[in-house]
Amino acid sequence: MDSNLVEIFSSVQGEGPSVGESTLFIRFAGCDLRCSWCDSPHTWKPSQSCRIEKQRGSGKFLKVENPVSMNLVLDAAKNLSASSHRWISLTGGEPLLQKSLPEMASALKALGTKVQLETHGLEFRRLAEVLTSLDAISMDWKLSKDVKVAGGPQPVSFSPLHERFLGLARAVGLLTVKVVITPWTTKSEIEEISLSVAKIAPNATLVLQPVTPSGTVHNAPAAELLLSLARLAETFVQNVRVIPQTHKSYGAL
Numbered sequence: 001m002d003s004n005l006v007e008i009f010s011s012v013q014g015e016g017p018s019v020g021e022s023t024l025f026i027r028f029a030g031c032d033l034r035c036s037w038c039d040s041p042h043t044w045k046p047s048q049s050c051r052i053e054k055q056r057g058s059g060k061f062l063k064v065e066n067p068v069s070m071n072l073v074l075d076a077a078k079n080l081s082a083s084s085h086r087w088i089s090l091t092g093g094e095p096l097l098q099k100s101l102p103e104m105a106s107a108l109k110a111l112g113t114k115v116q117l118e119t120h121g122l123e124f125r126r127l128a129e130v131l132t133s134l135d136a137i138s139m140d141w142k143l144s145k146d147v148k149v150a151g152g153p154q155p156v157s158f159s160p161l162h163e164r165f166l167g168l169a170r171a172v173g174l175l176t177v178k179v180v181i182t183p184w185t186t187k188s189e190i191e192e193i194s195l196s197v198a199k200i201a202p203n204a205t206l207v208l209q210p211v212t213p214s215g216t217v218h219n220a221p222a223a224e225l226l227l228s229l230a231r232l233a234e235t236f237v238q239n240v241r242v243i244p245q246t247h248k249s250y251g252a253l
């Protein structure tokens with residue numbers, strides 16, 4: 001099955017518990033959310049073309065027209081030496097919006113590298129179709145004051161959908177729940193999320209990620225706020241980490 005992709009490239013993971021580990025990224029086009037800090041608005045809509053890195057670490061790309069066939073994705077992954085990476089990351093945009101994802105995840109896993117899904121954490125029905133091919137999931141927990149739904153009704157809270165997603169995602173070996181912390185994130189929001197994680201997926205890692213100013217967000221949270229939220233989260237969740245994004249510091253995507 002064909003996919004609409006933005007890019008395929010080799011780098012290292014820029015965020016979360018696997019930060020710094022070699023990763024082959026497959027970035028899907030299309031997202032149904034509009035996060036106020038989103039640094040990838042070019043992934044929101046289907047893309048005309050997909051850029052594919054020519055050789056691992058070369059930073060040189062060739063351009064192919066979308067949709068991209070499964071065979072082309074597999075050829076690109078092999079050419080970029082997928083098996084010599086710690087991870088293959090299925091990222092976006094929102095990968096779970098594409099019908100090709102289960103087939104692609106299964107084919108990529110057969111290359112012998114662990115497969116991680118990076119997702120906004122809402123499409124729980126689609127997750128069930130791909131779960132057996134995943135070694136790790138990094139799911140977001142969105143706060144509705146920061147995130148709009150593109151062209152659809154705005155929920156009062158995303159939490160009920162995140163909770164259903166989490167209930168399925170806990171089946172994978174490595175599960176991360178990521179909350180982007182802005183200067184206006186509140187203690188009650190973090191307490192509510194922490195309680196849900198502790199109840200539904202107590203082995204998950206809860207990552208508090210200070211926002212990287214982008215989009216309409218111009219300031220990162222103060223250290224005092226970040227540390228007090230982490231302290232609060234730790235009273236409920238065993239594995240809490242404060243991890244900023246790192247890839248911007250060396251100019252990577």
Ligand code: SF4
Binds near residue numbers: 033034041093120
């Ligand atoms: S879910 Fe990701 S790609 Fe979509 S708007 Fe939010 S940050 Fe951007």
